Amino acid sequence: MNSQEEVNDFVKNGHQQYLPHLSIDPVIIGYHDQQLKVLLLKWIGLNGWGLPGGFIQRREPLSQAAHRILHERTGLEDLFLQQFHIFGDSPYRVQERSVNEFNETYGLAIDGNTWLFERTLSIGYFALVDYSKVSVRTDFFTVDYQWWDVSEIPPLLFDQNEVVEKALATLRLQIYHQPIGYNLLPEKFTLPEIHTLYETILGKKLDQRNFAKKLVGLGLIKKLDEQRAIGPHRSPYLYQFEKDAYENALKQGIVHTY
Amino acid sequence: MNSQEEVNDFVKNGHQQYLPHLSIDPVIIGYHDQQLKVLLLKWIGLNGWGLPGGFIQRREPLSQAAHRILHERTGLEDLFLQQFHIFGDSPYRVQERSVNEFNETYGLAIDGNTWLFERTLSIGYFALVDYSKVSVRTDFFTVDYQWWDVSEIPPLLFDQNEVVEKALATLRLQIYHQPIGYNLLPEKFTLPEIHTLYETILGKKLDQRNFAKKLVGLGLIKKLDEQRAIGPHRSPYLYQFEKDAYENALKQGIVHTY
DNA sequence: GCAAAAGTGTTGTTTATACACCCATGC
DNA sequence: GCATGGGTGTATAAACAACACTTTTGC
Known part of the structure; x- marks a missing residue:
């Protein structure tokens, strides 16, 4: 949706394609440089930052809509994506x-009514993504994008700070x-990578040895015979997730602390 | 909503009062006779059982709508009620x-269209209620109600088995x-009451002594100086929830097993 | 050789689990 | 006095938490 014509059509007639009153707001969480980042888009007008949301097509299953919106925005498929x-x-x-x-908000000159004026409830999803694989696409409404550190989220549109x-x-x-x-x-x-990831998400230190014991003990990750030279003084062993155990733990849940 | 006139108005004009495309379906869970029960209503036509749902008023906050619907159906206020x-x-x-x-479904003779034909997503809430305090109100669409044991839920309307x-x-x-x-x-x-409740919910035996130790140890319940004579050979001590610790645990969460 | 990062085990403490007998009451 | 249900403690096993030194490597 980029041309003025498309935008006008969306504003005027979008309700024929999409369900009114509902939007999907995905919180796209990436990880980079030992920091958790959230992908935000800058919406035209108002200089406001917001989530890369979208609408549900009238005959589209809800979770399919969530995946579609994410794919349209980031090019990613097959994500961990969860309604919350x-x-x-x-x-x-x-x-x-x-x-x-x-x-005023969107710098448009609509006259009359549009479905976009109506009360809209938002379905929150969150996605965990590989930061480096994302290629963000902006459109008419979104002029810029940026990964924001979770500790530095700016004031967002509507109630989206609460969503994040x-x-x-x-x-x-x-x-x-x-x-x-x-x-x-x-x-x-x-090991240091996943260790730091967990520390970053939880915002607290986790004992190095206990952490490794835990994950290996649960069978979630396994040590490979390879090492990686990633810099001075550093050639850590590589690990890999045990897909089966991982999937199983996702389904069953684990009761434990770290 | 009981008269034919009210029903017709609801079918024809309800969308002026309520948001279309969304309903709230509360799963009302009660406990009685050592069994978990779910409150179901029998809807007219089709002999179908379903959840005591309702719609969101156009300017009504979502959680307020959920509480209102529950209150209208059961007379209860101030419930534990949670979107899931x-x-x-x-x-x-x-x-x-x-x-x-x-x-056919509702035994009506509507002509033309109604907002109720449209695709409707359902927001699932569950409530935990004191079985004995519920006084169910039926209306035009719901001719009967019954508490069903969770292990004997009949086939429900739409996808409501999945919701339950x-x-x-x-x-x-x-x-x-x-x-x-x-x-x-x-x-x-x-103690036996709450013990059995937990066993019922989890569907497995919990050690009597360990269970009591746990709950008292967490400070969630405290023993009173009273006993209750409830039948032959039985005069157990009474317990009470520690409101503060309970509320706190609700907010903070507990990480533990039983 | 030294600075930086990764790897590795043990111990004390806490928590969870398993288990059985006595007491009070009503009939 | 006996049948029923309620109450209570201990011992073992498992999990968790705290803790520091050695090895490798690049400079």
Whole structure:
């Protein structure tokens, strides 16, 4: 959606293609340089940052819509993508919009009504992605994008700060019950890498030896016979996820601490 | 909503009051006679059983809508009520309905279209209630109600079996991380009562002594100086939840097994 | 040879599990 | 006095938490 014509059609007639009152807001979480990052788009008008959301097609299964939106925005497929909450309580999610507010926000000159004025509840998904594989596509509404460190999220449009907060809280809770990392790390990774990843997500130090014992003990990762030379004084062993055990743990859940 | 006139108005004009495309389906879980029960309503036509759902008013915050619907159906306020999933994947949640299907289902004679034909996603909530305090109200669409044992749920309308399953699965998972029982038991209860409750929810035996040690050790319940004579050979001590510790555990979460 | 990073085991403590007998009551 | 259900403690095993030195490598 890039030409002015397409945009006008979307604003005027999008409700014929998409369900009104509902949007999907994915919190795309990547990991880079020992920091957790969230992908935000800069929306036209207002200089506002927001989530790379989208709408559900009228006959499209919900989870398919979530995957489609993510794919359209990032080029990624086959992601870890999980629904975590539906937001419909904040003032922004109760009010309808006005034509003035809308035109100001997006720098448009719509007259009359559009389905986009209507109250819209947002379905929150979060995705864990390999930072380096993402190629972001912007469109008419989104003029820029940026990966933001989770500790430095700017004020977002609508109630989206709450959405991001809840996504991160869900992730931190879930890491105690499900393995995480398959989509955040390269296929082969080192112990220090996954160790730092967990420390970053949880925001606290984890004992080096206990951590390794735990993951290997649970059978989630296995040591390979390769080492990688990644810099001065450093040639750590490589590890790999045990796919079966990993999938199993995802399904069954684990009850444990770190 | 009981008179024919009200029903017709709801079918024809309900979309002016309620958001289309969204419903709230509460899974109301009660506990009685050492069994977990789910409250189901019998809908007119088709002899079908289903959840006591409702719609969201256009300017009503989502969680308020959920509480309102529950209150309208059961007379209960101030419940433990929690959103757990939004359902939008099953064929029933993708298709639109036809006038014939609709009229057959509800024994109505609508002509033309209604907002109720449209694709509707369902927001799943589950509530834990004191079985004995519920006074169910039926309306035009719901001719009967019954508490069903969780192991004997009949085939439900649409994809609602999946909704109930997921509610129960969420409850079973959550019981490991949050205290449960405040809304399922009377204010004062006995150890065997709460013990059996947990066994019922989890579907497995829990050691009597270890269970008591755990709950008292966590400070969630405290023993009172009273006993209750409840039958032959039985005069167990009464216990009470420690409100502060309980609320705190709800917020913080607990990581433990039983 | 020295600075930086990775690798590796042991111990004390806490937590979980398994297990059985006595007491009180109602009949 | 006996049948039923409630109450209570201990010993073993497993999991967790705390802790520091050695090895490798690049410069």
